[in-house]
Amino acid sequence: MLLVAPAFAMVAVFVLFPLGFAVYISLTNWPLIGPYHFVGGQNYSLLVHDPEFIHSVLFTLLYTAIVTGPIFVIGYAMAMLVRSNRFGSTFFRTAFFLPFIIGLATESFMALLELQPDSGAADYVLAKVGLAHANTAWTVDYGLALTAICVIVVWFASGLTMMLLMAGMQGIPIELYEAADADGATWWQKESRITLPLLRRNIALALVISVIGSFLAFNQFYILTEGGPGTSTQPVVMWIYEEAFVQYHLGYATSGAIALVVVIAIISAAQLYLLRDDRADRVSR
């Protein structure tokens, strides 16, 4: 029991206590300095009528809706490409996964230069192909910034989906494919009747990880647009950050944070439920 104590203490002090504390803060008008008052559910009723908060929620949903599909499709295609061990597959896997390892913060700083008008590689390449003017300023326009960030994020995150799906594909017993071959199954039949159904758990996991990641987006927007122009590209986490540490409305910001925790908890619980259902061996938990 002593062995487990440090881990439990850390989690209790830095996760469980703050979680309870957050609920309490969200019921007050906590400023950064000075006395605070209990205000009950006032923050929450303000929240649902706050156009800026609602916009950040809708923007986060829009962003999630845009990137989830491409990340999944590209990740799935890459997983199919590199799932069997043959010449070059290790190199390809590493190449596809490298952007995820380096991290979105670092890559956003790199992208900042390339999205500048006249000097960025994005304009240079797109102007050559005739898709954009050489002086397009990507980070100061709502539509352009969202487009650019979505492309960067798909580039960054599809490697993770690939890894998660590939691990699942490699776990499918090869005998199934051999039996299908003996029966004269086509490639498409094997993919749709064997791979896809047996990959359900991995697909669910990859989608949940990707969606939660999009809900928590912060770095790329903070670094590339700072939420601008105005607050048009401000995702929920940035709203919380700005409200708490720029406006010093800690109580109000925390009520938004609680809403985020609830949404993510629901997604995670749904995932656990779905994944548990098709597993017969409950002993493993």
Next chain:
Amino acid sequence: MTSVTASRPSRATRDSRGTRGSRDARDPRAVRGRSRSRLSFALYLAGGTLASLLFLLPLAWAVARSFMPDSLVTQAPAARDFGHLTTANYTGLIQANDILRYALNSFLVACGTALLTAVIATMAGYGFARFRFPGSGVVFALILVTMMIPFQALLTPLFLEMHSLGLTNNLAGLALFYTTFNLPFGVFVMRNTFMQIPWELSEAAAVDGASPSRTLISVLRPLVVPGIATTVLYAFLFSWTEFVGALTFLTSNNLYTLPLALLNLEYGSVGQVNFGYLEAGAVIAMIPCVVLYLGLQRFYIRGLVAGVVKG
């Protein structure tokens, strides 16, 4: 639609998994199948190479840009740029912006997090795997549940709590914060590691007269080290360029970690952003990730697979 495809004659498959029963070498379809599989291999190589370029070129391009003088970086890219490569961005960044201090801050936090996570997770993993005590299931579940709580949503209470404990604007405090949010994964990996060990081994070693420390070093170490490597790798990569937590908990310039130093280059400078410096700083932030991943890839993938199995 599927019934239509099913009624078609069998086709050669993309990869040569197993042999197709009703087919011998003289079958013309088999010959076609072999050339088809050569074609599919060529397509695989071409597709993989093209996709690899899409993923690697932007990174290589950023590295190349970091060696170009700022005057060229702020102009449209051109072939002549490669005739003016220089390390001026790096030397300037080291001298004028003290980037090595920020790199050291990031390194200290990442190493502290990795070490602390490894020690605490190993202890807890051993405890959960070897001993059953009242409430052990509940405690384990509580630790795992925290994987689902995003730290981004706990910034306000954490800031107030850590501030009152004197842990804000403090690299050790930041490392404690990172450790906590790496622990659930670490504990899970270490518990799995210890559960896979056949304990008869250590008993056999004891019977053969090995001391407990000898048992630990010679028998258990090779079985446990991969789990620890996985835990350390994840913790290090997480904390090396973590952004929003550092932004919230660090306020003094001299304690900034790398991403905050880069943010300073972006917004803190008066007037024009020095893109040459920014690019060089980003490359410095990128190097340890690439080196660690290339060196310890198999441990990283181990962790990924462990996560998948659990779900």
